[in-house]
Amino acid sequence: MEILEEAHNLRNKKINKIEKMKSEQNPMDFIKSFEEFCQGSYEETVTDSHTKHFLKCLGLYDKGTAETFVIRIRIPGGQLTVEQALKLAQCSKKYGNDYIDLTTRGQVEFRYLKFNELPALLKDLQTVGISAIQCAGDNFRGVVTSPFDSFSKTSPIETMPLLKEIQSVFLEQEAWMGTLPRKFNIAILGDSINTCNIFGNDCAFALASKNGQIGFNLYLGGKVGVQARPLNLFVKPEQVKEVFAAVISLYKTYGFRDNRNKNRLTFLLDAVSLEEFAKSIKEYSKLPLEDAGEMLVKDEFTLDDSSTIELKDGKSAIHFGIPSGIFCRSDLKEAALLAQKYDGVIRLTYEQSFYIIADKAGIEDIKQSELYKKYDSYHNIYFNNQIACAGKNECSFGVILGKPDAINMAEYLNKEIPIKDGKVRMYWSACPKGCGIHGVADIGFEGAKAKDEEGNSCYGVKIFIGGKAASSILEARQLTKAVTMSKAQELTRELISIYKNEKIEHETFESFDTRVLSHLDIEEIQTRIGL
Template identity: 30%
Template sequence: MDNILEKKLNKVELIKLRKDGLELIKEINQYASQGYNSISKEEIELLKWLGLYEQNSKDGHFLFRVRIPSGIMTSEQARVLAQISKEYGRNQVELTTRQCIQFHWVRVENMPKILEQLDSVGLSSFEACGDCPRNITGNPLAGIDHHELFDTRKIVDEVEKYFILNKEFSNLPRKFKISISANMYNSGYAELNDLAFTPAIKHLADKKVIGFHVWVGGGLSHSPKLAKRLNLFVTPKNVLKVAKGVCTIFRDYGYRTYRSKARLKYLVEDWGIERFEKVLINLIGETPKLGEDKILGYDLKTFTGIYPQKQSGLYYLGLTIPNGRMASSELKKLASIADRFGNSTIRLTISKDVLITHVRKNMLNDLFEHDVIERYLERASFNNYAVNCTGKEFCSKAIVRTKPWMQAITRHLDGQFLDKLPIRLHMSGCPSSCGQTQIADIGLQGTVIKTENGPREAFEIFIGGNLGQEASLAQRLEGRIPGEFTPLLIEKFINLYFSLRNNSESFYQCIKRVGTTPFQNKQNEVLALGNTQISSKNDEINKVI
């Protein structure tokens, strides 16, 4: 590599040039025996390819993520994950917005044993983090869904197997997120991905063919973008070919100079969708043009509850896990429940719910005997529509804590507004937006306010996000709101929405019609109330912060 080219590469690119992230897999035993202090900063960066992110304490503890394609795992796999959490992760199990499971407090010294345990049940953490194809998200109800055009499990499996540990694609400019779902209400959150496949139908040679439309260049974080649809119709057997093509374009043409501009969305934006499509067709060959789109909307519904499957007489049970975090013992119990009442499968949704499937009607009542079911099923709560990221507790990029603030908000709202659901709240601890702030009805993004007494945790507020046919990013309001003000602010927003809305207009539709000004004015009013009045109105905060 000549010096001129090296000068153009960001520092992570230079690290990857010296060593591919996947190389660390064979070196993990050595790191484990020599311990955390023997690992260089460069190697810590590359440990992401094994699913490890250094925790913000920088004291040898790591966040550790495991891939669960489409969020579907067996009860046996769930038991192993519960055991890993118990032995190495201080009993915490965290669900992610990419249908993965992650742990905290993991040490490199324990990685050989952990990898062995994962491998014994066909699970992997490889490339769950890092600049590579990440866990493939999809329809958590694949195969049992009344609203799916067809079952996508085999397709997800094929694409997952192709990309994982594939050195041709293990050094991308940045992470690469794929979603494959044939659910007609966008359960794969297509627009948020670098590459997404959504259900479609086309008549080819006088035959009605089921398949996908293809979307590229989505991603939140800085400069959020919703993915754009290509003028293509892809049959299920050609999904992998398209995925390889798009990933090849990203690898070969994606930007490697500024890390903040490296995601595929920047290339798509610069090239435009027509040029992107042309380059893709050159790689994969002629492909039929768009068919009939079968995305009918975006379903805001909670998964909490009991719902019939498409198989007659069978039901699935949806549990919302508040803050996306449960104990290892709870996951273990759920695995046993899935064995006894279901088909030994546990599924995870993008909105951090857990599903137990294939339960017979005559067994539904018996499920309530189990404390873990009782705890998480059927309780109307804003938690059922709330998503947040890890936040400052563990994440080194975080500006604020998320889980305690979200807990304060949902407790406050549950006390008065349960009849006003669904309203979706999303929170991220920094602009990286892992909590998907910009697709919320009301999104909160962590920031700080400088005060005489030092920095104070605060939020920027986004309103009116949506996905599906009317996809739209939430709009940011001016100003920063101290965390203590947020429960009252959201209470006022909900009251305002109900006073403004026409008939059954959703939060998004209401904002689209009236604009953000009434909400901006309300936010300014709340800020003007001042600290004393706010804190006296929000006892919930003192309980959790």
């Protein structure tokens, strides 16, 4: 591990301000005194250290006033029990103005929270085993897996028990509370179909086989705009916990703590090489890890017009596409009651939507429900696989509104050029930070300032095409400079028209791009769409 230490020393001659703040107080002590902390005046109590670090260890974001806090709630694997869903619905009404955001990690966020009510909210969530601890800041985000884990016909292994083992390493552990150089995303997938954006994580265990045994190939270093890379290591199920512990221990010890824009794990990997980091994992864990096995995660996930997925053991899943992830108490409550009535479960997805999984007969009854009918109009290719980040009204980095723009685009396209047979992943980020993961979309939109026909500054986007979900290789190409929203709609319509007219039956946009568009120069595509 000498090379890791050398890289660490070279980059850490001067640490950033957040690292200095971390030494001011033990986050566990802050958490224990949190109720008393919130009894004071917001203006007199909350400091920079609280907003930039300590509150984030509780999953809380301070948006600048006593009534605008945001909480990110950990939903392991996106799996919600009926009891938990009902409690979340109740709490969103009681504390959060009846507003719920479904996130790109299958998690839940509340907004518009009052400073003095935060301890009561946390206690309410704890009554059903839900926590927000370590969901923000330099901590571990919610661990993701397939929404069909344990139900999928294409999954030879259930990953939820392994996910819980991974969580047990860090969750509410003092040694891991806010002590990483930067945030850390984790995924584990036991399915051959990539239903959780597996390669977009700092640490990813992707289904593989080696000498007849099912396990995982290890991928590291993913982040927004960067896909995780293979370490040529095969990890048996019984080795997952120790390998994960080795990865995060090496990152914590040798990761960079100077420039926060370059402190994610991927930058350490760049500095020391994948081979050296893999060797260090073996040395640290003392496990006899073998070279990578055959990669089994190869397929795209598609949803047909029925919005249902046939699963094993007589189960089916019904999809509820939630435009831009904007949800509310009454609808979450109704989803929970439907799941309860038909002995089903709720599974959140990374595309800001959810499924109810139940027996086939129950699913057919659910299709007759008012809740299903409410969202039925969103069962089309423009809404089925849509993502949009919070946008400028909720995020200081946002350049555009984001969520309304995504909804407007989907509605425009569905009216102008409806398609029954196909799949298009359309992801929106309101700024270059890319929280809407537009870099892995079939068609991605990045918020930017544009010029209208009169030369006035206005909201706009840069358009990207060709991101890959079924591959660890990021291939998105920038199609346009900043264009106005109306121009973006026109150009996207023309792009979709090419796809509709030239695709093979049932072909997804991702496959179409690989087969057709990726062989064209950007200038050729621009000409074809009239740019």
